[in-house]
Amino acid sequence: MSSALLEHLGLADDDRVVLEPVGDETPEAGIVLTENPATGRPIAGVRLDTEESYEQTMLAAIAGFDRWRRVPAPVRGQVVRAIGEEMRRSLEPLGELIALEVGKIRAEGIGEVQETIDIADFAVGLSRQLYGKTMPSERPEHRMYEQWLPLGPIGVISAFNFPNAVWGWNAMLGAVCGDSLVWKPSLFAPLTAIATNSIADRVACQMGHEGVFNLVIGTDDVIGERLIHDRRLPLISATGSCRMGRHVGAVVARRLGRTLLELGGNNAIIVEPDADLDLAFEGTFFGAVGTAGQRCTTTRRLIVHESVADVLVDRLVTAYKGVVIGDPLDRRTLVGPLINSRSVDQFLRAIEQAKQQGGEVLVGGERVTGDGFGGHFVQPTIVRVPASGAFPIAHEETFAPILYVFTYRDLDEALAMQNNADQGLSSAIFAGGMRAVERFLSPAGTGSDCGLAYVNGGTSGAEIGGAFGGEKDTGGGRESGSDSWKQYMRRQTVTINHGSSMRLAQGIEFGASS
Numbered sequence: 268m269s270s271a272l273l274e275h276l277g278l279a280d281d282d283r284v285v286l287e288p289v290g291d292e293t294p295e296a297g298i299v300l301t302e303n304p305a306t307g308r309p310i311a312g313v314r315l316d317t318e319e320s321y322e323q324t325m326l327a328a329i330a331g332f333d334r335w336r337r338v339p340a341p342v343r344g345q346v347v348r349a350i351g352e353e354m355r356r357s358l359e360p361l362g363e364l365i366a367l368e369v370g371k372i373r374a375e376g377i378g379e380v381q382e383t384i385d386i387a388d389f390a391v392g393l394s395r396q397l398y399g400k401t402m403p404s405e406r407p408e409h410r411m412y413e414q415w416l417p418l419g420p421i422g423v424i425s426a427f428n429f430p431n432a433v434w435g436w437n438a439m440l441g442a443v444c445g446d447s448l449v450w451k452p453s454l455f456a457p458l459t460a461i462a463t464n465s466i467a468d469r470v471a472c473q474m475g476h477e478g479v480f481n482l483v484i485g486t487d488d489v490i491g492e493r494l495i496h497d498r499r500l501p502l503i504s505a506t507g508s509c510r511m512g513r514h515v516g517a518v519v520a521r522r523l524g525r526t527l528l529e530l531g532g533n534n535a536i537i538v539e540p541d542a543d544l545d546l547a548f549e550g551t552f553f554g555a556v557g558t559a560g561q562r563c564t565t566t567r568r569l570i571v572h573e574s575v576a577d578v579l580v581d582r583l584v585t586a587y588k589g590v591v592i593g594d595p596l597d598r599r600t601l602v603g604p605l606i607n608s609r610s611v612d613q614f615l616r617a618i619e620q621a622k623q624q625g626g627e628v629l630v631g632g633e634r635v636t637g638d639g640f641g642g643h644f645v646q647p648t649i650v651r652v653p654a655s656g657a658f659p660i661a662h663e664e665t666f667a668p669i670l671y672v673f674t675y676r677d678l679d680e681a682l683a684m685q686n687n688a689d690q691g692l693s694s695a696i697f698a699g700g701m702r703a704v705e706r707f708l709s710p711a712g713t714g715s716d717c718g719l720a721y722v723n724g725g726t727s728g729a730e731i732g733g734a735f736g737g738e739k740d741t742g743g744g745r746e747s748g749s750d751s752w753k754q755y756m757r758r759q760t761v762t763i764n765h766g767s768s769m770r771l772a773q774g775i776e777f778g779a780s781s
């Protein structure tokens with residue numbers, strides 16, 4: 268399966284890819300092994316960039332930008348349209364490569380590529396709508412307006428868990444905005460990055476546009492640091508952990524560059540007494556178990572009214588017991604592996620701490636081993652939180668399928684619990700009545716403090732049309748739909764005097780004759 272897939276996606280012919288690695292490839296030797304997390308065995312080796320090859324790529328991106336910025340935006344949109352079409356043709360193999368390399372189930376791998384196709388469609392329309400405002404000038408015979416201009420080559424850093432769509436969000440918008448890209452993917456998903464970037468670059472080159480889509484693959488200390496310190500990149504868009512974002516944010520701020528940070532989440536669902544429990548069940552189940560708990564928007568905390576807690580939790584426990592864990596490429600599988608053994612250790616450590624802090628494991632809590640489970644599998648887990656006392660482990664984003672269940676008596680208490688997290692990415696309420704819903708969405712900002720708020724829907728699985736991102740330690744960035752495109756451009760306020768006298772703003776008189 269894996270060699271046919273690599274062949275089909277052109278990876279077998281790519282100079283960076285080392286097929287049939289022998290096992291002694293190391294970053295020090297300039298090669299990284301990418302593993303199948305379902306088996307723990309290598310899929311291929313990938314050659315890493317050096318400082319010199321980084322520089323060549325950077326120069327190509329600068330030259331590419333200088334040509335690309337001159338192409339009219341609607342024409343850039345046609346290139347993005349063609350890339351979207353090519354992604355459509357590669358939907359299934361690319362989705363399967365994601366499943367193979369990062370372990371998300373096939374349906375979710377394909378869904379991820381669909382997200383890139385959707386944002387390409389969005390970007391095509393956007394290429395004719397990069398609107399600036401006009402505003403009345405206070406001076407006679409003056410005109411004022413804003414125009415949006417291409418920003419430059421931009422740096423994109425992506426997390427392992429969305430190895431295609433995070434690039435898509437940045438690249439499709441950045442491209443119609445007139446930027447070229449230098450993408451540094453996670454070393455846990457380099458094959459998906461090579462396949463994805465090759466599609467975009469090939470299509471763009473065939474249409475006469477070289478140097479728009481560029482890729483660098485390397486370690487954080489060499490290539491990552493080089494990229495974030497590079498003053499030639501006016502924007503660094505970084506997706507990943509809060510730890511990474513704190514560092515990248517500080518480095519880029521020191522050189523007064525811009526960042527777009529999409530970092531971790533600790534997302535909660537509130538369930539009111541009058542909620543439709545069928546909906547609440549489905550939203551929680553997908554939110555907490557989907558992608559084996561490895562989404563930034565994964566539901567990590569269930570805050571359920573005490574009057575309905577037992578019914579809902581019993582139903583979840585039963586469903587968890589029946590979850591099919593296994594090979595992500597098997598269509599019956601609902602839960603694939605975690606990305607690596609470190610994630611398994613973190614899962615086990617979190618369970619241990621949860622127990623020490625008084626939590627009760629209602630289902631799961633173990634590593635899954637045995638035939639067919641050679642990789643990094645764990646059981647989806649529900650932990651009931653003790654009624655009183657601190658429970659610090661629930662404040663951590665353990666990137667694994669652990670759901671902590673809290674109960675509450677009144678909605679203000681539930682909202683305080685929900686907002687009591689360092690991150691502010693996604694939030695949801697299941698409720699029948701409008702009062703609770705409006706309290707949750709209060710226009711005074713006293714409800715959910717997150718960037719995403721769902722009513723009768725789970726925390727996970729955003730559509731591309733809205734701006735995506737979160738507050739507090741999630742980093743404040745917004746990507747994807749709405750007006751997120753503005754971050755990939757620079758704004759210029761234009762004032763034109765079309766009269767014959769010089770008039771100063773605020774009516775100031777200043778001159779030899781006054």
Ligand code: NAD
Nearest residue numbers: 425426427452453487491492507508511529530531532563
């Ligand atoms: P990570 O922070 O370990 O790595 C993310 C990326 O940052 C990788 O490409 C990594 O190589 C790079 N990186 C790390 N240090 C760097 C440095 N010094 N310089 C330059 N680049 C550096 O995260 P991960 O384990 O790949 O992904 C999981 C995390 O990402 C979770 O916290 C998850 O919530 C978050 N995430 C957030 C979003 C979002 O949109 N908010 C989406 C996906 C994932």
